[in-house]
Amino acid sequence: MIVRAITGVFFVAAIVASFLKPTAMVFLFALVTGLSIWEFTGLVNDTKDVQVNRFIATVAGVYFFLAVAGFCSGVTPSGAVFIPYLLTIVYLFIIELYLKQPNPINDWAYTMLSQMYIALPFSPINVLAFNATPDGLIRFNSLLPLSVFIFLWLNDTGAYCTGSLLGKHRLFPRISPKKSWEGSIGGAVFVVIAAIAISQLTTDVIPAQISVSAIAAWIGLGLVVVVFGTWGDLVESLFKRTLGIKDSGNILPGHGGMLDRFDSSLMAFPAAVVYIYTLTIL
Numbered sequence: 001m002i003v004r005a006i007t008g009v010f011f012v013a014a015i016v017a018s019f020l021k022p023t024a025m026v027f028l029f030a031l032v033t034g035l036s037i038w039e040f041t042g043l044v045n046d047t048k049d050v051q052v053n054r055f056i057a058t059v060a061g062v063y064f065f066l067a068v069a070g071f072c073s074g075v076t077p078s079g080a081v082f083i084p085y086l087l088t089i090v091y092l093f094i095i096e097l098y099l100k101q102p103n104p105i106n107d108w109a110y111t112m113l114s115q116m117y118i119a120l121p122f123s124p125i126n127v128l129a130f131n132a133t134p135d136g137l138i139r140f141n142s143l144l145p146l147s148v149f150i151f152l153w154l155n156d157t158g159a160y161c162t163g164s165l166l167g168k169h170r171l172f173p174r175i176s177p178k179k180s181w182e183g184s185i186g187g188a189v190f191v192v193i194a195a196i197a198i199s200q201l202t203t204d205v206i207p208a209q210i211s212v213s214a215i216a217a218w219i220g221l222g223l224v225v226v227v228f229g230t231w232g233d234l235v236e237s238l239f240k241r242t243l244g245i246k247d248s249g250n251i252l253p254g255h256g257g258m259l260d261r262f263d264s265s266l267m268a269f270p271a272a273v274v275y276i277y278t279l280t281i282l
Contacts (some may be wrong), residue, residue: 004254011252011261015149019142025129026069030062033122036258037061037114039249044110047243049103052111053092060088061119068123072130074138089115118259121266124273147198147218148272151225152264154194155187162186171230176237179230188226195222217279224275225268232267236260 018028041054064085070076092111096104128145130138163183171179199218236259240248249257 001254007252007254011255012153016146019129019146022073022129022140025142025145026066026073026126029122029125030065030069032258032262033065033119034058034062035251036118036122036262039251039257039259040114040118041110043243043245043248044113049101050106050110051099051101052107052114053095056088056092057111057114060085060092061115063088064115064119065123065126069126069130072126072138073140074130117266121270122262124269127273128269128276143198143202144276145269147221148225148265148268150194150198151191151222152229152268154190155226155229156264157187158190159183159187162189172234175234175241179234184226184230188223191222191226192219195219220279221272221275224271228267228271229264232264235267236263 014028018024037058038054041052041057044050045052045054064082067076067081067085070081071079089112093108096107099107101107125145128148129141131141131144132138159179160183163178163180163186166182166186167180169181170177171181171184195218196215199215236248239259240246247256248259251257252261255261
């Protein structure tokens with residue numbers, strides 16, 4: 001527990017500190033993207049008839065994250081920045097013609113899954129962090145992406161506390177026997193309280209052109225993060241059960257691997273972006 005607590009403190013501190021400067025945020029989550037893809041490809045390569053090119057898949061995923069960061073921040077405003085990534089994806093398909101692997105479909109599927117499950121979901125952090133102002137400038141919005149992490153952490157804390165005390169009805173016993181409906185509701189209550197507090201303490205964070213009040217927008221964002229964060233946790237649990245492993249890795253003492261720590265965010269960030277943009281067009 002001591003090791004877990006110390007790791008958790010450094011983990012939270014690193015994420016919070018990274019949002020102080022845009023370059024730090026981009027660097028940290030590019031690193032997280034790379035480590036997560038490397039971890040994922042290593043796990044699937046241990047299964048029968050799967051041989052993913054870990055190096056190229058990892059470099060491709062990191063490049064995609066950086067390309068989205070550059071595009072959203074205005075550093076590389078041209079869509080041409082994505083061409084090298086697209087060429088890499090084409091290469092990963094074509095190379096299977098020459099490798100003579102026993103099951104190239106498996107290789108293709110797991111290679112693309114590393115991009116769809118990790119690289120693509122991490123990239124919306126940049127969409128939330130860099131916002132265009134009415135005068136055409138781009139500002140760094142640290143609170144919006146950071147709030148997603150805050151909601152995820154509070155949801156986990158509230159679900160654990162409430163579930164430990166009141167949990168009786170299993171949420172998804174086939175995949176995660178320890179999760180309960182009571183815990184999920186408790187976590188949601190924690191998040192709603194935090195969302196209300198944030199809405200009262202901040203202004204001009206949620207886009208001004210949304211069709212609902214700021215407090216409703218923040219509560220809605222919190223609940224979206226709760227639902228999709230829980231699904232993200234369950235998706236990773238299903239992944240580990242399928243492979244027959246307990247943790248995705250051991251890079252974080254007491255917490256497991258990168259996927260173990262960021263599983264919820266892999267679903268929460270894309271959902272948060274869709275939610276915010278939906279509010280702006282309604």
